[in-house]
Amino acid sequence: MTTTSSTRSTFPADGEPPVPVGRIAIVRDLTRDALGTFDQLWRDHGDVVRLHVGPRPLSRTFTAFSTPEAAATVFGGTTWRTFDKNDQVYREIRAWLGDGLLSAQGDEWTRQKRFVQPVFTHAAVDGYTDLMVSEIADVLDGLGGSGEDDLAIDVGESMMALTLRVVIRALFGKAGDDAVPVVREAFPEVAETVIRRGLAPWSPPTSWPIPRTRRAQAAQQRLWDLCDRLIAERRDAGDHDRGDLLGRLLAARDGSEALSDKEVRDQVLVFLLAGHETTSTALTYALHLLGRHTDIQERVRAEVTEVLGDRTPTAADAAALTYTTACLKEAMRLYPSAPIIGRLATEDTEVSGVHVPKGTGVIVLVRNIHRHPEHWPDALRFDPERFLGDAEKGRHRYAWMPFGGGPRACIGQYFSMSEAVLVLAMLLREWQVEAVDTRDDLPVRAAITLAPAEPVRAHLRRVWGAP
Template sequence: MSAPAAFPRSVPTLPGAPLLGNAQEVSRDVLAAFSRAFAEHGDLVRLKIGTGTLYLASHPDLAQQVLVEGGATFLKMEQAGRPSQGLGLLGGMGLLTNPDFKHWRSQRRMMQPMFHRARLAAMGDQMTQAAAQMIRRWETLETVDIDAEMLHVTMDIICRTMFSTDISGDAGRAAQASEVALQFLTRLIFSAVKLPVTWPLPGNRRFARAVATIDEIIYGLIDARAGHVGQFGDLLDMLLEARDADTGEPMSRQQVRDEVVTVFSAGHETTAHSLAWTWYLLAQHPEILATVQAELDTVLAGRPPTTADLNLLPYTTQTFQEAMRLYPAAPVIPRRIEGQAELGGYALQGPARVITSVYNIHRHPDFWPDPLHFDPLRFSPENSVGRHRLAYMPFGAGSRMCIGNHLAMMEGVLLLATVGQKYSLELLGSAPVIPKIAITLQPVGGIPMRLVARS
């Protein structure tokens, strides 16, 4: 990026239709539209979505300005003080969508200890147990949709580690409902015409039913804790035991619900899709799979992995990191500006959305030579020296960075190790799997794979 100009330039614009602008192209395929905008117009591009403006930022310096330094200008969508039209409709005042800075900060401080490394180490066993249970189920199967399998096992892990419950009953229903809700919200976020969610339209009704299901299950979980709070040492205990420093009051039921929904939805799909994309890439690169498996065989010699093994599995870790470079589960990070703003020497005019494209940054040729090539060794310590700090940012950046990043890394490597020891996964069919943005980066139609047991 060049230095900010004295008279900021206007932002290059993606040509579009007279009234709708780029709305049709974006609503057809957000990822393709954003990739084209970056490839044809560069690091900062202006798009029109109906009457709304969207700025697409695809450079680490811009990410630094928006996400790390821009807190007062580049607001979380919900902070902009508008009726929520995004994830806030599901997560309410939970960490991810909390619009009130002071309140968010005290909630974040309170929840942070749950995600410290020492605490996470104790969760490793629960992760490998969930993975072992999945592998037992696979014994009678020849093929699986690896995306669906990863969604199931990561949901199981969130239920066990955060809420000390089991996926078999209600959590499965909650997972389905959260899928319906997230799909609805993606359509809403990227559509040109936003009709109020309170109108009795079929999509709105489906969303309301999904939220009602999620609420019923989560309030059930909270109520079932009555009389046992403090006995589990999990996130739910932490939320229910917390007391306000000034008033000594416990958290409201609604607030507990919002935090649980947030961790529930933010904490499993992202990790699941990241793993599914890793298996997809490994199936296309048998030589890399063989190197991962050689490392697993040497370090583990057939026993289940533990958190103590994580430092001994650098190549497996780098493989997961490289898969998240090519297919970042959170491909775009949205913010909002209300008035004028300056970004990378350009003048932005609000109200507008400013979207940091993690996907484009991770494929930026200035930072990643031969960007489409899958090569885990990009993440070896020697090859990482001197790289821009935000050229790789799957977990975001700045104060709102992912609280679950260490948990996700640990879970990713433990699951890769548990499965990779026992199976080589092969793609069924030769058609490429298409990624789409549905808040997270999902494989369209799942990823059907053949299970080949290792002898």
């Protein structure tokens, strides 16, 4: 696996992007290692490349861009509607997880957004902070529960378990406690199916009796049954609003209209999909990088001690932890949870002077943008100062875009940043993290989100609190 930081901004003068040969080899390369393949293509061809993927007549055409300027055209301004979410990955998300806010389009997206937006305002999210903090504290208590002062952990696994518990607690309150094992077991099966079918040049119809498809359908049914039961229980109890996300979704109104139970289920599934692996990835790499750079970790701990002392954190504390936040942002730059974002062009159009034909795919390579030498000097260095003081002045708006951009940017951005900053603060207050792997740049793979290609291991040594 390779990592580039020496590529220069290169766009073809004639507007015709380079097209690497090999329609079949590229299927194999993308399936095996999509990020490594795009990295190599960037190195070989520069900031734009056109791919014909798969044998004719099944072949699909994509144009992949690695610049913030291209991202601004695809996601922002007045042009974003030209690029819709009808690419194959989004079609599979729709088929397996329903048509919630993440995959909805056109007027249906506008309608859903009116219901969902109030659930994610800063004030609403601050209202879930107590739920988050009590769940984080429970998990941390569990870590040191056997009285040990020195632990060896798989950071990726620990963060995945923690963020799943936090999102389930924020979604369902205490009623979600028995949902954790169901989601933990069923969700990966569905998510893996979405990405496998989303990237394949051809997938068998889901009606065919293929064991893998049947297993994924059974997992999907378990997730639906779980959500339907929790929604019905809450409706029957009559007290919708218990301060969690589910209560707010059930109470949400657009004029006199409410979301149907199926629509609530679709949103809940999307929050589970979009809201746990992503935050887990951000935390995993933040902890690894802080475990490699102990001087920076000490600065975080000093800030946490000053802001929190030994108090239980509140929503206001998350906002006050500015150095901790800068470390998280820098980790998300190097390891963006959504490293590749796709769209489909709805008409013949142009991106950065390159012609994009109607009906072809557009790919924005967020990971390359985040490592682009024109925007990030010494791009591979972990340096939280990039997000402090005036350092961000003059930087392109889309040079850092882990949450996407424009009208379809992540609605859970404030939720996940608050959660992740609180996790870092609470964990580092108690534990010194030492990374086991001495490489700064760890091998990754692209599932629905970026994921470690190998376990990310660390030692935790207690620095505070009773064993």
